[in-house]
Amino acid sequence: MSLHLSYRADPGNPWFSWQYVRDNSDTILAALREHASLTARAVLIAALVALPLAVAAYWFRALAGPILALTGVLYTVPSLALFAFIAPYLGIGAITVLTVVVLYALLVIVRNAVAGLNQVPPEVRDAAEGMGYGRWARLFRIDLPLALPGILTGVRLATVSTVALVTVGVVVGRGGLGQLIFAGFQNNFYKAQIMTGTLLCVLLALVLDLILAGVGRLLTPWLRGRTG
Helix, strand or coil, X not given: CCCCCCCCCCCCCCCCCHHHHHXXXXXXXXXXXXXXXXXXXXXXXXXXXXXXXXXXXXXCHHHHHHHHHHHHHHHHCCHHHHHHHHHHXXXXXXXHHHHHHHHHHHHHHXXXXXXXXXCCCHHHHHHHHHCCCCHHHHHHHHHXXXXXXXXXXHHHHHHHHXXXXXXXXHHHCCCCHHHHHHHHHHCCCXXXXXHHHHXXXXXXXXXHHHHHHHHHHHHCHHXXXXXX
């Protein structure tokens, strides 16, 4: 995404400037849309990959250690190094950014999903088996609904961390709000530009977390009754 700025820092170089926001609103909104889109797609893909891994770790205990270890190792790789390793194969663009942030989100979602599944009361599982539920029926009717609070916790944590990590995508030219922050450093350390990108990252993370919290309350009405 190209950043064409029509405003330059005044001699005071303030940390925030409404004039900068007004003069560059189109660029700022484009960066925000890209950031939100990358975050949403990354978390969705990570959830679609992580949930089957969590179920496999739940059903086959021997796989739990390797699955958690693999996702843990991926999480410890420095993000810049991971970008440098993947970019030559996938090229410069959104696919590389999505691949990197999905790999980082896997650990958080897998761990919380496995924890949620393991917290399903044994007597509930035994009752389901006594009623004739097979493995798949019990998974979708009993295990996953009861594990939903833990799964949603993982998704919320992954979403917040992904908002922050997407900014690093600036190294391959698709960093969303990270483009603003990085351009601010290039623009003689223009504080207003850096602060605008940073504040929007924080606000985006808060808004997405609140949305997911609301979705969680809608999907788990039994918890509302318990807390009430």
